[in-house]
Amino acid sequence: MVGRKTNWVLTFLLILGALLILFPLYLTITIAFKTPQEMAHSLLALPQNWTLNNFISAIEMTHFFRAFQNSAIITVSVVILTLLTNSLVAYAIARNLHKRFYKLLYYYFVSAMFVPFPIIMLPIVKQTSQWGMDNLVGLIFLYIVYGLAFNVFVYVAYIKSIPYELEEAAIIDGASTWGVFWKVIFPLLSPMNATVGILTCLWAWNDFMLPLIILSDRELATLPLVQYIFQSQFSTNYNLAFASYLMALTPMIVVYIFAQKWIISGVTKGAIK
Incomplete structure (x- = not known):
């Protein structure tokens, strides 16, 4: 050999x-x-x-646990709601692309990926303030909406590869449209759910710009925003700064390590099918 x-x-x-x-x-x-x-x-x-003195001091100076709670609430809510809602939208579009309205709707969603965020930044600040959405709920809603363009793009491409005969068999067995999606299609979306979930999780946890322009209450600040606010205190003490960065970084490293098996498992199942 x-x-x-x-x-x-x-x-x-x-x-x-x-x-x-x-x-x-x-x-x-x-x-x-x-x-x-x-x-x-x-x-x-x-x-x-x-x-651990640096970590203790960084926790006290940045109110770390309060910011951690805010980031965790936002990230978990955004990931769950994004997977549930965006996959539904993509399924409705993917199975009706032969219709003119849904095709235009698909291109409308995808075109949002080419709109630079600074263009819509100021209108968003004004609208969220007027509608009382300058809080965690408003921030969660915006993350779900802004992720729709890319998520619909990847979901539709994957759903189109799923044989329609599987849905027809479920309908013959008496399943409703909702039953077909939740019992047949959604389990088959495991690879895309894993990919979208991880990308959304990293984005919502690490994002700085959207919380900066939306959140007006310091009590609601996320970890990236808190580190920015207290950056002047860290400027002469890099030890506290890096301790704070490490604490904010660790959860995402743990999530990515554990989530890798779901991606590999999902891709493997998809290849076997």
């Missing part, structure tokens, strides 16, 4: 890419646990005394 040749160029690029990702993460972790004196002495060295 002839052995495979090692592609040294590809190997080097992969190692270089891994270092570019791991090195900033290494600095973030070590600086978060160091004292200012240790960081001034050596930036790359490991902390001499691993302490």
Whole structure:
């Protein structure tokens, strides 16, 4: 059996890419646990005394748990409602694309991806303020609506690949339109649900601009917004800043690690079908 040749160029690029990702993460972790004196002495060295004082101070200064709760409420609500509503819209469009109205509706939704956010930013601020939507509920609603364009695009493409005969068989067995979607189509959307769910989760958790222009009450601030508000306090103490960044980053790392298996499982099931 002839052995495979090692592609040294590809190997080097992969190692270089891994270092570019791991090195900033290494600095973030070590600086978060160091004292200012240790960081001034050596930036790359490991902390001499691993302490949680930076994290405790960062939690107090940023009201971390309150901001964490706000971000968690927004992210969980947006992910669940996005999967339920956007998939329904995409299903209705995908199965009726032969009709002129639904085809125009599809292009109307997709065209929203090409509208720059700064163009609609000021009207959104004015409308949300007038309608009393400058709160978490209004923010959740906007995330669901703004994600509709991309999500409909990917959902429709995937639903079109699902054989219509499966739905016909369910209808013959007595299933209603709602029953066909929830019992047949929605389980088959596992790969897309996983993809849309993770992208929506990362977007809602890490987004800074929309909470900045929508939320007027500091009590409702999300983690990215809180870190921005208190940035002046961190400007002379990078240890507190990096401790705060690490705490805000950790939940998304955990979510992504656990969600990977759902993506792989969904893609595998889709390939088997």
